[in-house]
Amino acid sequence: MNRKELKIGLFGFGCVGKGLFELLQRTPQLNAKILKICVKDKNKKRLLPLQHYTYNADDVLNNKEINTIVELIDDSVAAFEIVKKAMENGKAVVSANKKMIAEHFNELLELQEKHQVPFLYEASCCASIPILRNLEEYYDNDFLSLIQGIVNGSTNYILTQIVEQNTSYQMALEQAQENGFAESDPMMDVCGFDAKYKLLILIAHAFGTVLKSDDILNVGIDQLTEMDFQFAKEKGLKIKLIAHAQKDEFDKITAFVMPTFIESKDKLYSIDNEFNAVKIVSGFSDTQFFIGKGAGSYPTSSAVISDISALTYNYKYEYKKLKLNECLQDDESIVLKIYLRCSLENSPFLIPNFIKVFESYSNTKLSYTIGLISLMKLKMILNQNRNQVSVVLFESLS
Numbered sequence: 544m545n546r547k548e549l550k551i552g553l554f555g556f557g558c559v560g561k562g563l564f565e566l567l568q569r570t571p572q573l574n575a576k577i578l579k580i581c582v583k584d585k586n587k588k589r590l591l592p593l594q595h596y597t598y599n600a601d602d603v604l605n606n607k608e609i610n611t612i613v614e615l616i617d618d619s620v621a622a623f624e625i626v627k628k629a630m631e632n633g634k635a636v637v638s639a640n641k642k643m644i645a646e647h648f649n650e651l652l653e654l655q656e657k658h659q660v661p662f663l664y665e666a667s668c669c670a671s672i673p674i675l676r677n678l679e680e681y682y683d684n685d686f687l688s689l690i691q692g693i694v695n696g697s698t699n700y701i702l703t704q705i706v707e708q709n710t711s712y713q714m715a716l717e718q719a720q721e722n723g724f725a726e727s728d729p730m731m732d733v734c735g736f737d738a739k740y741k742l743l744i745l746i747a748h749a750f751g752t753v754l755k756s757d758d759i760l761n762v763g764i765d766q767l768t769e770m771d772f773q774f775a776k777e778k779g780l781k782i783k784l785i786a787h788a789q790k791d792e793f794d795k796i797t798a799f800v801m802p803t804f805i806e807s808k809d810k811l812y813s814i815d816n817e818f819n820a821v822k823i824v825s826g827f828s829d830t831q832f833f834i835g836k837g838a839g840s841y842p843t844s845s846a847v848i849s850d851i852s853a854l855t856y857n858y859k860y861e862y863k864k865l866k867l868n869e870c871l872q873d874d875e876s877i878v879l880k881i882y883l884r885c886s887l888e889n890s891p892f893l894i895p896n897f898i899k900v901f902e903s904y905s906n907t908k909l910s911y912t913i914g915l916i917s918l919m920k921l922k923m924i925l926n927q928n929r930n931q932v933s934v935v936l937f938e939s940l941s
């Protein structure tokens with residue numbers, strides 16, 4: 544097969560950019576060559592001779608020889624400007640920037656349509672797991688009802704280290720950063736934003752619905768305490784940060800990101816460290832699991848390489864499901880079984896929000912309650928007490 548020749552302008556030469564550079568040296572059959580690398584910090588020591596780099600985006604975006612832009616920077620605002628201009632200049636684009644993609648999904652669709660250029664972003668969701676192209680191509684005629692999983696490698700690594708190695712939260716976070724698993728701003732990971740951006744992209748490709756960031760509740764792992772981990776251990780459970788999206792028979796979508804207790808019989812129980820896993824339930828093929836590394840230099844670059852390869856044979860997403868007519872389920876009718884930990888003083892004010900309480904416990908300082916609560920009431924509690932409570936979903940959607 545004759546592959547199209549790709550002349551690449553690369554933005555970003557950090558964890559993923561360097562990984563891509565190395566993997567491209569090992570895949571000469573791809574017919575893809577990096578012509579210029581745009582980075583930001585003029586004072587940083589560089590791996591390659593300085594003539595390979597520029598600090599001016601226009602040197603790359605206006606270079607007529609370059610037909611493909613690979614955007615791997617850690618700034619979503621600058622990334623959108625780069626991707627937009629690249630498409631306006633008729634260049635194919637590959638990106639790993641889930642925040643930028645989730646926040647500008649509709650604009651990016653319009654740009655692809657208007658300028659007839661491909662825009663691929665497999666690395667933005669679960670790094671090495673080939674989930675987007677599967678949702679696009681393999682499941683194009685199958686009716687998906689659930690997509691759920693561990694989609695953030697950094698928080699999964701932190702939770703594993705806390706439980707398996709008895710590492711402190713702070714130390715585990717630092718290790719995740721050292722290993723290149725964490726976002727430049729780790730709050731994106733630990734507060735569940737990164738998982739939410741990925742879920743938004745997954746929902747668009749799985750169900751064909753483009754939701755906004757504010758539509759989906761994200762609860763992170765940053766407020767989890769010793770008491771919560773102790774509770775999980777005593778019950779033989781693990782806490783994992785899970786992205787959930789479900790579509791009912793009336794095409795109403797329920798979606799959120801929340802720490803979730805996982806039972807040992809659940810396949811997600813053994814997905815540890817930087818590994819990610821996505822569970823899909825479809826009308827015809829039933830339940831399927833995808834497992835792979837969800838962060839790190841080579842695993843993420845492997846997805847970028849795959850997108851680059853796909854461009855050489857003119858692949859583009861067709862967004863075949865986008866015309867489906869779904870909407871969000873209303874928050875009041877979504878009832879969740881949760882564990883809510885709060886201070887002893889706060890507890891009498893929060894417990895009345897539960898529809899039903901199964902169990903309560905208090906020590907001298909803290910209290911937890913297990914019960915049923917509507918998503919609407921849970922959002923209200925979190926709006927008012929975000930830094931004073933921890934929430935763990937007790938039962939996964941299924």
Ligand SMILES: NC(=O)c1ccc[n+]([C@@H]2O[C@H](COP(=O)([O-])OP(=O)(O)OC[C@H]3O[C@@H](n4cnc5c(N)ncnc54)[C@H](OP(=O)(O)O)[C@@H]3O)[C@@H](O)[C@H]2O)c1
Nearest residue numbers: 555556557558559582583584615616617621639640838839
């Ligand atoms: N790391 C992972 O495991 C992983 C997994 C999946 C997706 N991603 C995504 O991949 C992207 C890159 O992540 P990373 O971990 O490689 O980040 P990183 O190690 O922090 O590197 C960021 C790179 O972006 C460059 N940069 C920042 N702003 C720029 C600008 N305005 N113009 C040009 N260059 C700019 C930086 O330049 P300097 O070198 O001058 O500082 C640096 O080279 C992010 O969108 C991230 O969400 C990462």
